[in-house]
Amino acid sequence: MKTLINFFQKGLRKTAVSFSRKITGCFSGVKEWGETDYEALEAALIGADFGVPVSLRISDKIKNEYKLGKIKTEDDLFLVAKKEVADILKHPDNGILQTKAGLKVVLLVGVNGSGKTTTAGKIAHLLKNKNKKVMLAAGDTFRAAAVEQLKLWGERTGVHVVSSKSGADPASVAFDAVNAAKARDCDYLIIDTAGRQHNKKTLMDELSKIVRTVEKIHTGSFERIIVVDGSIGGNALSQVKEFSNICALTGVVCTKLDGSYKGGMVVAIRNEFQLPILFVGLGEGENDLIEFSQELFAEAVFEKIQG
Ligand SMILES: Nc1nc2c(ncn2[C@@H]2O[C@H](COP(=O)(O)OP(=O)(O)OP(=O)(O)O)[C@@H](O)[C@H]2O)c(=O)[nH]1
Ligand SMILES: [Mg+2]
Incomplete structure (x- = not known):
């Protein structure tokens, strides 16, 4: 094993x-x-x-x-x-995995293609394996294919997906999903969102609205996680900064490190922002999202490889 x-x-x-x-x-x-x-x-x-x-x-x-x-x-x-x-x-324990009772809402944000939808599916899988009751919400109503992509993850992981029609207001999807997750006594609701660039004001406003909507109806744990692509290196720092300004991030997931020469970016992010690295994506499969460990990361990134 x-x-x-x-x-x-x-x-x-x-x-x-x-x-x-x-x-x-x-x-x-x-x-x-x-x-x-x-x-x-x-x-x-x-x-x-x-x-x-x-x-x-x-x-x-x-x-x-x-x-x-x-x-x-x-x-x-x-x-x-x-x-x-x-x-x-070094950072405090992974907030997502703490065993406090009550619903935890996890909102995934980030630029286009960073790995949000895949990460939503992988987190759902990881939590299901821990015997948690999980629900997914398709907050990316921008592209029809995005809802389908999340539904596939729902089927794969056996998790219910709350969705609406393409073009619907993502804040209303989030609203419905929080209520549905509460009604079903879920431990976790993971909300996927559309990829967005910080200079697109309407999309950033849309994101603030999602956050405000969740906060209005949910007073428990609410994680706002940025998903960054590990192959872009230092550019991830400006993404973390821009999204922090919009939705007071609580953590970072770094994906696609498996294809990257730039794994050091994880350390650069942690050094510059007071945000924990929660998970790293090390492949495309459902088991390829790994709970972050500073010791194992350091051990692996400085593994001495001959030749
Ligand atoms: N190798 C590798 N590929 C990944 C990883 N995470 C995501 N991907 C791939 O990256 C591509 C984009 O992933 P998505 O999850 O669709 O990204 P997204 O952020 O939801 O994209 P948008 O919704 O368009 O903004 C897909 O082909 C994924 O399979 C990872 O950790 N490793
Ligand atoms: Mg997506």
């Missing part, structure tokens, strides 16, 4: 290989580590989209530990990097 670390290692392999290759030979242990080596390290970190502040923090830490004689080999270097990254990523 695959253990969780295998999932992280497989999903982050591209990032890990790319990083390892870039610094191979710089820190051999037989020569004195110098400025050009640290520059190569910083470039490799920035290349993996850890962002400048995190890259400099890791590199400075390694430089200091080396000067103090605390680290001597490339393996030591990887250990220090892992610890530093796990420290940055």
Whole structure:
């Protein structure tokens, strides 16, 4: 059976290989580590989209530990990097998975194609496996195919999907869905929404309306999660910022890390925003959404890969 670390290692392999290759030979242990080596390290970190502040923090830490004689080999270097990254990523428990009684509403937002609908389906699957009573809501009424896509996930996971006709007001879908989820005593309602860009004011207003509507009729737990595409690297930071302005985000899901060389972006996001990383998407299947772990992430992203 695959253990969780295998999932992280497989999903982050591209990032890990790319990083390892870039610094191979710089820190051999037989020569004195110098400025050009640290520059190569910083470039490799920035290349993996850890962002400048995190890259400099890791590199400075390694430089200091080396000067103090605390680290001597490339393996030591990887250990220090892992610890530093796990420290940055540390956050309170995953709010979605806390076992408070009562309905939890989870709203998924983000730009077009980031993986919201797939993530809604995967979260439903994950929660069903934990014996939770789950409902999905098709808040993307913009495209007819979006409702169908979510309904497929509903069939696949055995979860009821609340939907309306194409072009309906998504806030009214959310309203109906919250009431339906309460009536059926659900533990979770997961609301999918249409992809939107921050500069499209009407779509952003529509999103605020969904949030206000849910808040009016639901006083319990309400998670507003941004889904970002892990292959876009640093651009995700501006997406998190723009959506924060609209709907006071409570967490982040980072998808498609399996196809990305830019896994460091997860750390850059966590470093810049006070938001927990809740799940990572490491593939397209229903089991490929993994509950985030800072230790396993750090272990996998800095797995030393030869050749
Ligand atoms: N490899 C991989 N593919 C993913 C992952 N998550 C989503 N995808 C794929 O990304 C594509 C877009 O996913 P959707 O879930 O439709 O994205 P969306 O945000 O709902 O898109 P819009 O509704 O158009 O804004 C699909 O082909 C998914 O299968 C992931 O973690 N890994
Ligand atoms: Mg969608």
